[in-house]
Amino acid sequence: MNQAYEQLQPYLERAMAYQAALILFEWDNETLAPAQAVSYTAKMQGAVSAAYQELITGAEVVKLLEQCDQEGDLSETELAVIREVKEEVEQLACIPPEEYREYKELVSESGGIWAKARENRDFEAFAPTLKKIIDFQKKFASYRAKAGQKLYDVMLDGYEKGFTIERLDQFFDKLKQELVPFLQQIRESEADLRDDFLTGDYPEEQQQELAKMLSEYVGFDFSKGVLAVSAHPFTTALHNHDARITTHYSERLSSALFSVIHEAGHGIYEQGIGDELTQTFLGQGASMGMHESQSRFFENMIGRNEAFWVPLYEKLQALFPRQLAAIDRETYVAAINKVTPGLIRIEADELSYSLHILIRYELEKQLIEEELAVEELPGLWADKYEEYLGIRPEHAAEGVLQDIHWSQGFFGYFPSYALGSAFAAQMYADMKKKMDFEGLLRLGDISTIRECLRTHIHRHGKIKESGRLLREMTGEDFNPDYYLNYLKEKYGQLYGIL
Amino acid sequence: MNQAYEQLQPYLERAMAYQAALILFEWDNETLAPAQAVSYTAKMQGAVSAAYQELITGAEVVKLLEQCDQEGDLSETELAVIREVKEEVEQLACIPPEEYREYKELVSESGGIWAKARENRDFEAFAPTLKKIIDFQKKFASYRAKAGQKLYDVMLDGYEKGFTIERLDQFFDKLKQELVPFLQQIRESEADLRDDFLTGDYPEEQQQELAKMLSEYVGFDFSKGVLAVSAHPFTTALHNHDARITTHYSERLSSALFSVIHEAGHGIYEQGIGDELTQTFLGQGASMGMHESQSRFFENMIGRNEAFWVPLYEKLQALFPRQLAAIDRETYVAAINKVTPGLIRIEADELSYSLHILIRYELEKQLIEEELAVEELPGLWADKYEEYLGIRPEHAAEGVLQDIHWSQGFFGYFPSYALGSAFAAQMYADMKKKMDFEGLLRLGDISTIRECLRTHIHRHGKIKESGRLLREMTGEDFNPDYYLNYLKEKYGQLYGIL
Numbered sequence: 003m004n005q006a007y008e009q010l011q012p013y014l015e016r017a018m019a020y021q022a023a024l025i026l027f028e029w030d031n032e033t034l035a036p037a038q039a040v041s042y043t044a045k046m047q048g049a050v051s052a053a054y055q056e057l058i059t060g061a062e063v064v065k066l067l068e069q070c071d072q073e074g075d076l077s078e079t080e081l082a083v084i085r086e087v088k089e090e091v092e093q094l095a096c097i098p099p100e101e102y103r104e105y106k107e108l109v110s111e112s113g114g115i116w117a118k119a120r121e122n123r124d125f126e127a128f129a130p131t132l133k134k135i136i137d138f139q140k141k142f143a144s145y146r147a148k149a150g151q152k153l154y155d156v157m158l159d160g161y162e163k164g165f166t167i168e169r170l171d172q173f174f175d176k177l178k179q180e181l182v183p184f185l186q187q188i189r190e191s192e193a194d195l196r197d198d199f200l201t202g203d204y205p206e207e208q209q210q211e212l213a214k215m216l217s218e219y220v221g222f223d224f225s226k227g228v229l230a231v232s233a234h235p236f237t238t239a240l241h242n243h244d245a246r247i248t249t250h251y252s253e254r255l256s257s258a259l260f261s262v263i264h265e266a267g268h269g270i271y272e273q274g275i276g277d278e279l280t281q282t283f284l285g286q287g288a289s290m291g292m293h294e295s296q297s298r299f300f301e302n303m304i305g306r307n308e309a310f311w312v313p314l315y316e317k318l319q320a321l322f323p324r325q326l327a328a329i330d331r332e333t334y335v336a337a338i339n340k341v342t343p344g345l346i347r348i349e350a351d352e353l354s355y356s357l358h359i360l361i362r363y364e365l366e367k368q369l370i371e372e373e374l375a376v377e378e379l380p381g382l383w384a385d386k387y388e389e390y391l392g393i394r395p396e397h398a399a400e401g402v403l404q405d406i407h408w409s410q411g412f413f414g415y416f417p418s419y420a421l422g423s424a425f426a427a428q429m430y431a432d433m434k435k436k437m438d439f440e441g442l443l444r445l446g447d448i449s450t451i452r453e454c455l456r457t458h459i460h461r462h463g464k465i466k467e468s469g470r471l472l473r474e475m476t477g478e479d480f481n482p483d484y485y486l487n488y489l490k491e492k493y494g495q496l497y498g499i500l
Numbered sequence: 501m502n503q504a505y506e507q508l509q510p511y512l513e514r515a516m517a518y519q520a521a522l523i524l525f526e527w528d529n530e531t532l533a534p535a536q537a538v539s540y541t542a543k544m545q546g547a548v549s550a551a552y553q554e555l556i557t558g559a560e561v562v563k564l565l566e567q568c569d570q571e572g573d574l575s576e577t578e579l580a581v582i583r584e585v586k587e588e589v590e591q592l593a594c595i596p597p598e599e600y601r602e603y604k605e606l607v608s609e610s611g612g613i614w615a616k617a618r619e620n621r622d623f624e625a626f627a628p629t630l631k632k633i634i635d636f637q638k639k640f641a642s643y644r645a646k647a648g649q650k651l652y653d654v655m656l657d658g659y660e661k662g663f664t665i666e667r668l669d670q671f672f673d674k675l676k677q678e679l680v681p682f683l684q685q686i687r688e689s690e691a692d693l694r695d696d697f698l699t700g701d702y703p704e705e706q707q708q709e710l711a712k713m714l715s716e717y718v719g720f721d722f723s724k725g726v727l728a729v730s731a732h733p734f735t736t737a738l739h740n741h742d743a744r745i746t747t748h749y750s751e752r753l754s755s756a757l758f759s760v761i762h763e764a765g766h767g768i769y770e771q772g773i774g775d776e777l778t779q780t781f782l783g784q785g786a787s788m789g790m791h792e793s794q795s796r797f798f799e800n801m802i803g804r805n806e807a808f809w810v811p812l813y814e815k816l817q818a819l820f821p822r823q824l825a826a827i828d829r830e831t832y833v834a835a836i837n838k839v840t841p842g843l844i845r846i847e848a849d850e851l852s853y854s855l856h857i858l859i860r861y862e863l864e865k866q867l868i869e870e871e872l873a874v875e876e877l878p879g880l881w882a883d884k885y886e887e888y889l890g891i892r893p894e895h896a897a898e899g900v901l902q903d904i905h906w907s908q909g910f911f912g913y914f915p916s917y918a919l920g921s922a923f924a925a926q927m928y929a930d931m932k933k934k935m936d937f938e939g940l941l942r943l944g945d946i947s948t949i950r951e952c953l954r955t956h957i958h959r960h961g962k963i964k965e966s967g968r969l970l971r972e973m974t975g976e977d978f979n980p981d982y983y984l985n986y987l988k989e990k991y992g993q994l995y996g997i998l
Contacts, residue, residue: 019547023521030524038724039742042778046738049517053551226536240544244537280540 004076006069007084013063014087018281020054022240029246031113032232044110051106052099058087059095067091079284082465086283093160096145105138109411116409117233125380125398128409133376135411136369143370154370157414161290162421163467167367170417173482174360177420180486182390184493185354188341189392191497197337199329200256208321209251209258216259217247217266219314220300221452226273234406235261235348237268237297242280245272255322256338257349260301267300268293270452274460284464290415292468294422295429296455302352302423303430304451308335309443339496343391345400352423353493354391356485359420361386362405366413424485425472429455431484432476502574504567505582511561512585516779518552520738527736527744529611531728542608549604550597556585557593565589577782580963584781591658594643603636607909614907615731623878623896626907631874633909634867641868652868655912659788660919661965665865668915671980672858675918678984680888682991683852686839687890689995695835697827698754706819707749707756714757715745715764717812718798719950724771732904733759733846735766735795740778743770753820754836755847758799765798766791768950772958782961788913790966792920793927794953800850800921801928802949806833807941837994841889843898850921851991852889854983857918859884860903864911922983923970927953929982930974 027047031040057063070076070084094102112131119128143156155166165173217229222245232248239245247265251258271287279285287293304310311318311331318334319326326334341351347358365382368374374382383402388394395401407415433439433454442450458475466474473479494500525545529538555561568574568582592600610629617626641654653664663671715727720743730746737743745763749756769785777783785791802808809816809829816832817824824832839849845856863880866872872880881900886892893899905913931937931952940948956973964972971977992998 015543016547016551019544019551022541022544023525023548026524026528027521030528034726034728036722036724036726036742039738042739042741043520045513045779046517046520049514050521053514053517224534226534228532228534230532240537241540243540244534281543 004070004073004080006066006073007076007080010063010066010070010087013057013060013066014083014283015281017054017058018283018285020050020057022281023050024054025238025240029238031110032234032236033230033248040114041111044107047110048103048107052103055094055097055099055102059091063087064091064095079278079465083283086464090283093146097142101138101141105142105411108134108138109409112409112411113406116403116406120399120403123397123399123403125403128403129376132408135408136376136413139411139413140370152371154367154414157370158417159414161414161418163289164469165291165417165421167371170363173424174363174417174420176482176486177356178360178390181353181357181489184490184499185341185343185357185391187499188353188493188497189343191499193497195336195340195496196333197256197340197342199325200337201254202325204251204253204255204258204322204325206251209255212318212321213249213258213262215317217262217269220263220266220270220304220448222247222266222269223273227269229262235265237265237272239269239272239286241285242273242275242277245269254349255325259338260305261348263305264297264301267297270300271296271460274452274456275463276461279463279465286464288459288462288464288466288471289468290418291421291425292459292471294418295425295468296422296459298419298423299426299429299455303426304443304448306335306339306352307440307443308332309440311335312444313446336496339492341493341497343393345387345391345393345395346404348404353489356420356423357390359416361390362416363420366416370413424482425468425480427485427488428472428476428478428481429459430488502568502571502578504564504571505574505578508561508564508568508585511555511558511564512581512781513779515552515556516781516783518548518555520779521548522552523736523738529608530730530732530734531746538612539609542605545608546601546605550601553592553595553597553600557589561585562589562593577776577963581781584962588781591644595640599636599639603640603909606632606636607907610907610909611904614901614904618897618901621895621897621901623901626901627874630906633906634874634911637909637911638868650869652865652912655868656915657912659912659916661787662967663789663915663919665869668861671922672861672915672918674980674984675854676858676888679851679855679987682988682997683839683841683855683889685997686851686991686995687841689997691995693834693838693994694831695754695838695840697823698835699752700823702749702751702753702756702820702823704749707753710816710819711747711756711760713815715760715767718761718764718768718802718946720745720764720767721771725767727760733763735763735770737767737770737784739783740771740773740775743767752847753823757836758803759846761803762795762799765795768798769794769958772950772954773961774959777961777963782963784962786957786960786962786964786969787966788916789919789923790957790969792916793923793966794920794957796921797924797927797953801924802941802946804833804837804850805938805941807938809833810942811944834994837990839991839995841891843885843889843891843893844902846902851987854918854921855888857914859888860914861918864914868911922980923966923978925983925986926970926974926976926979927957928986 024047027043027050031043035043067084067088076084108131112135115131116128119125139157140153143153147153147156152167158165158167158170213229218224226243227245227247230246230248231250233250235248235250237245237247247262247269249258249262249265271293275285311334315331315334339352341353343354344350347355350358361383364386365374365379380398380402384394387401433451437450437454439451459471462471469480522545525541525548529541533541565582565586574582606629610633613629614626617623637655638651641651645651645654650665656663656665656668711727716722724741725743725745728744728746729748731748733746733748735743735745745760745767747756747760747763769791773783809832813829813832837850839851841852842848845853848856859881862884863872863877878896878900882892885899928937931949935948935952937949957969960969967978
């Protein structure tokens with residue numbers, strides 16, 4: 003029995019409560035808060051953030067962490083808690099409280115500035131804020147950097163342990179070398195898949211019903227979760243009994259369909275975290291990439307799977323008879339998998355998706371490591387879209403202003419999206435060996451698949467790093483070939499390319 | 501320039517941020533949080549409450565408060581801030597932190613227990629929790645009580661300064677002596693006002709539209725406020741730029757109509773608080789009674805006023821043609837003012853309303869001062885309804901379990917409802933002398949009335965006590981005769997009683 007560990011608990015409980023309060027403030031801002039509230043509430047978010055920093059980097063916590071090590075006799079879970087708290091202390095202790103608070107207030111407001119700039123297609127209105135955020139991010143990373151460590155590596159480490167610039171360069175170079183020409187082949191292929199019927203007058207009320215039905219069908223538990231509407235779909239969680247997903251409704255049915263399955267995947271991960279980890283520093287996903295692997299898995303390996311629609315498609319037709327009665331299932335499944343390189347990441351097809359991430363990765367690296375000026379972003383962004391996807395944005399809203407991430411200071415986050423897709427493909431290859439994956443889907447049995455993911459991934463929360471979880475589940479280190487093979491096989495087949 | 505006052509500000513800012521977080525947790529619980537979340541989140545609410553208590557009663561704050569007094573040179577507003585903080589310190593410093601936290605966790609969960617008991621009409625399922633809450637309340641009051649001070653007086657003081665048992669006994673005795681026989685007269689009168697058309701199949705979608713329209717019409721500002729749905733309508737506010745009201749929809753149109761105007765009145769008060777007081781200890785209503793005076797004023801003096809409906813009634817008919825096309829305005833206005841003594845407080849007509857409060861006041865006094873056993877509540881409750889209103893509840897859900905207040909530990913709160921109504925009547929008498937009140941309503945001009953209330957009441961926040969605000973506005977101390985005269989005149993006329 004480690005006494006210091008026991009004594010540490012009330013501090014950690016309070017820290018978790020502050021975290022939950024901050025999560026709730028953010029959720030509320032995105033889904034409900036009135037327009038004029040934001041700047042006022044930002045002040046309060048700043049004050050709670052400051053209290054959190056003060057508490058977690060305080061002398062008592064630091065002393066107790068040291069005593070924990072000295073006393074020893076800690077379980078694997080307890081060791082993992084200590085590891086996570088120490089990392090948090092390291093990250094925050096080096097930032098002067100006034101700077102941290104100033105930064106937190108900045109990013110509480112910057113979301114609104116970004117949203118308005120996007121609405122007005124006016125990058126210049128956002129550029130000064132973005133510059134401030136980047137400066138803060140670089141400064142904070144420099145505080146944390148070990149000798150010789152690159153700043154962007156420091157940032158990447160916060161989202162995905164072990165995935166450095168060096169390793170990501172290899173990963174993304176491979177994607178670029180293989181997928182850019184493969185996408186080119188598809189664009190030149192004879193196959194002409196129709197998907198016109200996926201856009202149109204889909205009434206919001208039925209879309210709401212669909213969102214509820216689909217998220218429940220894949221296993222999102224509404225007694226421990228909430229579905230709301232926001233401009234940009236996202237998932238958050240107060241704890242494993244309160245996971246919250248959002249969606250949005252538009253004229254594009256596929257957006258409503260796959261946004262909600264995607265976010266439900268995130269939510270199911272949060273709801274699946276073991277109860278012994280709830281409201282601790284381990285009561286969250288293993289990493290951003292691992293989180294994204296689950297949302298992508300639900301969205302693509304399950305939701306875009308032909309077998310998934312066998313028991314469901316008639317229900318979908320019944321919801322939208324005017325639009326879908328004359329469309330057979332094969333046509334529908336081909337349509338939801340149609341490859342159409344576009345400008346908007348969150349509307350991207352599964353194949354071109356990782357090229358959107360490649361672009362962001364390359365630009366972030368330049369911004370952080372090569373002094374790229376913010377003013378040059380829109381032009382470079384457009385050039386890269388032209389080079390990799392063959393299309394060019396006409397204004398900032400469909401270009402550099404489309405993602406909220408940078409406005410929130412999330413530099414180093416984007417690579418997780420591509421890694422997540424690759425993790426998911428490796429899991430999928432493994433599960434297909436162990437179960438009749440498509441057979442289960444055809445029977446409407448999602449729970450066997452979900453329980454497998456829960457057993458190997460979800461319930462462990464943040465005890466283990468993503469690489470280890472993947473290895474323990476699949477018996478192999480991370481291997482991006484599974485992802486490339488999966489994409490080439492699936493889309494080669496769909497488009498008749500060998 | 502008082503230096504101690506300046507040094508105090510960061511502590512107060514943090515305290516306000518904790519308060520806002522707690523308000524947001526509660527709002528979220530009532531409007532959105534999933535069923536299983538409550539007990540988990542309660543733990544976090546307990547932790548934030550404990551942090552709040554620790555901060556506000558901490559040595560630094562106490563020392564700075566003393567120094568503020570010594571340094572002097574404080575403005576009226578600054579003095580009022582110090583007064584409020586000192587009162588908060590006094591209230592919390594005497595409660596041992598562990599007890600406070602235990603209590604906060606208890607009341608975070610007790611709302612759910614109460615709601616379930618009410619659903620099952622099962623008082624016994626709630627009684628043990630209620631007993632615990634009363635024990636805590638009495639213990640906390642005993643910590644705060646001055647020598648010889650009654651515990652219920654301590655509780656009352658928390659909601660309405662200056663209104664002791666002695667003064668409230670006089671007030672309620674007067675109401676009882678005059679209103680019980682007056683209500684009896686009305687019940688025996690020949691007048692037969694029809695209001696059947698106010699109940700029926702009112703589609704929720706149109707009710708929503710109505711709620712939005714009415715709250716906006718009376719002046720609730722949606723750029724600084726939110727309207728949501730909850731089981732029990734209520735108002736809360738994070739600050740003066742974020743006031744939140746809820747409503748509910750049922751078969752009773754008058755419930756939807758007047759709930760929303762009532763809560764909009766509360767919300768308009770919060771939105772009207774001066775910006776120089778925002779996010780300070782003065783950035784809230786002067787007292788519970790004063791808050792209720794504003795909601796009652798909007799609900800009754802404005803919303804149930806015949807003149808209010810002159811420019812509005814056709815719009816209401818257009819929203820509900822099937823139900824209201826054949827009903828003329830006079831019939832409608834009589835119906836919304838019909839006196840029907842009922843069992844449910846929040847559905848009570850304006851006249852019998854204060855008798856519902858009288859019953860709660862008498863029972864609270866017995867519970868706190870006369871050792872009334874919780875088990876005896878349902879019987880006594882029923883007896884008093886029979887005596888004062890002439891009807892008897894058949895089960896606990898329409899009796900002792902109908903109000904959420906006791907489950908939240910709000911003992912001493914109910915009298916504010918009756919006081920608020922009486923404050924409102926005194927303001928109304930005063931305003932009728934100074935402006936053509938009904939003429940303004942007929943022109944659809946609410947803003948002149950609202951600005952008058954804002955000038956005299958809202959903008960001052962909590963700088964002044966309710967009695968002083970009332971005196972400064974009306975030139976007179978609180979005088980309940982205005983309330984009795986208002987009720988007797990209005991309802992005497994409606995029912996042809998002299």
